[in-house]
Amino acid sequence: MHKAMLAKKLRKYFVMGSQNCSLDPVETLKLAVEAGITAFQFREKGVGSLTGEKKLELGKKLREICLEHNVLFIINDDVDLVKPLEADGIHVGQEDVSVNDLRKLMPEKIIGLSVSNRFELEQSPIHLVDYVGAGPIFSTTTKSDAKAPVGIEWIKAIRNEYPSIPLVGIGGINTTNAGQVMSAGADGVAVISAITKAENIEKAVKNL
Numbered sequence: 396m397h398k399a400m401l402a403k404k405l406r407k408y409f410v411m412g413s414q415n416c417s418l419d420p421v422e423t424l425k426l427a428v429e430a431g432i433t434a435f436q437f438r439e440k441g442v443g444s445l446t447g448e449k450k451l452e453l454g455k456k457l458r459e460i461c462l463e464h465n466v467l468f469i470i471n472d473d474v475d476l477v478k479p480l481e482a483d484g485i486h487v488g489q490e491d492v493s494v495n496d497l498r499k500l501m502p503e504k505i506i507g508l509s510v511s512n513r514f515e516l517e518q519s520p521i522h523l524v525d526y527v528g529a530g531p532i533f534s535t536t537t538k539s540d541a542k543a544p545v546g547i548e549w550i551k552a553i554r555n556e557y558p559s560i561p562l563v564g565i566g567g568i569n570t571t572n573a574g575q576v577m578s579a580g581a582d583g584v585a586v587i588s589a590i591t592k593a594e595n596i597e598k599a600v601k602n603l
């Protein structure tokens with residue numbers, strides 16, 4: 396997918412697993428898709444998450460919803476789910492399967508990479524990556540092993556170094572601070588609790 400198209404597709408990037416949802420995850424995604432999210436990441440991991448066959452079955456239901464609404468469907472971490480769920484791509488962090496290996500395994504898929512600091516930015520094969528997830532921009536309790544917040548300056552630093560790479564901010568982003576992230580040069584915002592914990596999911600998505 397062309398960079399400019401992918402950048403647009405990452406504007407409202409919902410990241411979720413059943414462990415994040417107070418409502419049924421399928422209903423939660425349906426509401427978010429109908430409200431206008433542009434990309435979805437299936438991130439089924441951590442306390443309370445599904446595993447094995449149940450994880451795959453939930454993934455298939457969520458994949459179907461994204462297909463019906465032309466929403467990008469990205470898998471978090473799990474290389475072995477990309478094919479069975481016919482995902483558009485995968486998102487990995489610095490401690491996951493390497494981007495070099497992923498590019499060999501799935502040359503045509505979208506590969507997203509988390510980058511939290513200048514060392515990681517300099518050490519990562521950014522030329523092999525389709526988009527960068529920069530964060531945590533603000534403090535978050537959703538990811539138990541999240542690093543210290545880096546602030547919107549980190550978005551500006553990456554944009555300065557890579558003027559055209561598709562770039563999303565992630566970490567503690569909500570309807571009140573998403574504008575700052577976009578003004579700093581991000582193409583989109585990636586959120587979990589701003590949607591899963593919203594009183595009104597439709598309003599939350601529209602206001603991101």
Ligand SMILES: Cc1ncc(COP(=O)(O)OP(=O)(O)O)c(N)n1
Nearest residue numbers: 471472486487488489509528565585
């Ligand atoms: C869009 C986006 N950005 C960053 C992350 C974090 O990925 P990672 O560092 O691998 O941590 P986990 O999400 O795997 O706990 C992400 N998932 N999505």
Ligand SMILES: Cc1nc(C(=O)O)sc1CCOP(=O)(O)O
Nearest residue numbers: 530531535537566567586587588
């Ligand atoms: C999945 C994830 N990755 C992060 C990173 O810093 O790379 S922060 C995070 C959790 C985002 O959840 P919320 O939108 O509820 O803060």
Ligand SMILES: [Mg+2]
Nearest residue numbers: 472487488491
């Ligand atoms: Mg990961």
